[in-house]
Amino acid sequence: xxxxxxxxxxxxxxxxxxxxxxxxxxxxxxxxxxxxxxxxxxxxxxxxxxxxxxxxxxxxxxxxxxxxxxxxxxxxxxxxxxxxxxxxxxxxxxxxxxxxxxxxxxxxxxxxxxxxx
Amino acid sequence: xxxxxxxxxxxxxxxxxxxxxxxxxxxxxxxxxxxxxxxxxxxxxxxxxxxxxxxxxxxxxxxxxxxxxxxxxxxxxxxxxxxxxxxxxxxxxxxxxxxxxxxxxxxxxxxxxxxxx
DNA sequence: CCTTCATTTCGATATTCGTTGAAATATCGA
DNA sequence: TCGATATTTCAACGAATATCGAAATGAAGG
Numbered sequence: 001x002x003x004x005x006x007x008x009x010x011x012x013x014x015x016x017x018x019x020x021x022x023x024x025x026x027x028x029x030x031x032x033x034x035x036x037x038x039x040x041x042x043x044x045x046x047x048x049x050x051x052x053x054x055x056x057x058x059x060x061x062x063x064x065x066x067x068x069x070x071x072x073x074x075x076x077x078x079x080x081x082x083x084x085x086x087x088x089x090x091x092x093x094x095x096x097x098x099x100x101x102x103x104x105x106x107x108x109x110x111x112x113x114x115x116x117x
Numbered sequence: 118x119x120x121x122x123x124x125x126x127x128x129x130x131x132x133x134x135x136x137x138x139x140x141x142x143x144x145x146x147x148x149x150x151x152x153x154x155x156x157x158x159x160x161x162x163x164x165x166x167x168x169x170x171x172x173x174x175x176x177x178x179x180x181x182x183x184x185x186x187x188x189x190x191x192x193x194x195x196x197x198x199x200x201x202x203x204x205x206x207x208x209x210x211x212x213x214x215x216x217x218x219x220x221x222x223x224x225x226x227x228x229x230x231x232x233x234x
Numbered sequence: 235c236c237t238t239c240a241t242t243t244c245g246a247t248a249t250t251c252g253t254t255g256a257a258a259t260a261t262c263g264a
Numbered sequence: 265t266c267g268a269t270a271t272t273t274c275a276a277c278g279a280a281t282a283t284c285g286a287a288a289t290g291a292a293g294g
Contacts, residue, residue: 010131081223106198
């Protein structure tokens with residue numbers, strides 16, 4: 001997952017309705033949710049939500065599958081895994097989960113490398 | 118960290134120059150980097166970078182500290198930790214680090230909860 | 235075939251974002 | 265205080281984004 005894909009994914013999630021939609025899809029699991037249900041739960045017009053789902057889809061974060069006359073959307077966990085992995089490696093310089101307490105998680109791997117800077 | 122703060126942080130990182138700047142700051146560690154150095158390394162005019170740094174700062178992802186006539190910026194690891202924590206909890210439904218191999222990391226905690234949906 | 239249902243695409247519009255040079259602010263040294 | 269250095273703020277512009285109703289597409293059932 002290169003930097004460009006990361007930016008696309010971050011942009012896709014950086015919006016109220018899209019973040020909420022993605023969270024619902026994650027909760028829904030592999031079975032996913034149809035667009036209509038998503039729109040109703042979010043209180044957003046169908047056409048608006050369709051635009052947002054297209055953004056998420058274009059970013060590779062969700063998948064579309066037709067089932068009868070409904071389009072079922074579901075979260076792409078691999079993509080999300082890739083995004084989080086990138087953030088941990090490149091923007092967190094190390095381990096978030098390695099430490100036992102959550103307070104010290106994200107910290108620079110090298111405590112002080114002023115020499116190379 | 119509430120959903121609104123998360124969206125602000127995601128928006129802040131969802132931009133080429135800002136993501137690059139943040140990565141540099143993470144690499145730089147606690148000592149941080151002055152605005153000028155950042156602008157030069159990114160090949161962005163000072164005024165443009167200042168705008169981006171303000172965005173990151175407003176999102177709580179970086180901190181500013183005056184040192185002589187330079188303004189030193191540094192990454193706020195706690196904020197980044199909060200962001201990643203949120204994504205893992207709310208958008209990944211569980212463990213990224215819990216599994217041994219990276220391929221299966223981000224997956225729905227509940228394999229199939231079609232009943233409640 | 236025609237109708238109904240689910241969803242997307244199309245226009246049009248208001249808002250926000252990214253960019254930049256020029257001017258303003260702040261610090262330091264002589 | 266003056267001049268040099270480091271950085272931000274301002275003003276203006278084009279580009280991208282979010283929104284929504286209306287029209288178009290695609291599938292199912294009589």
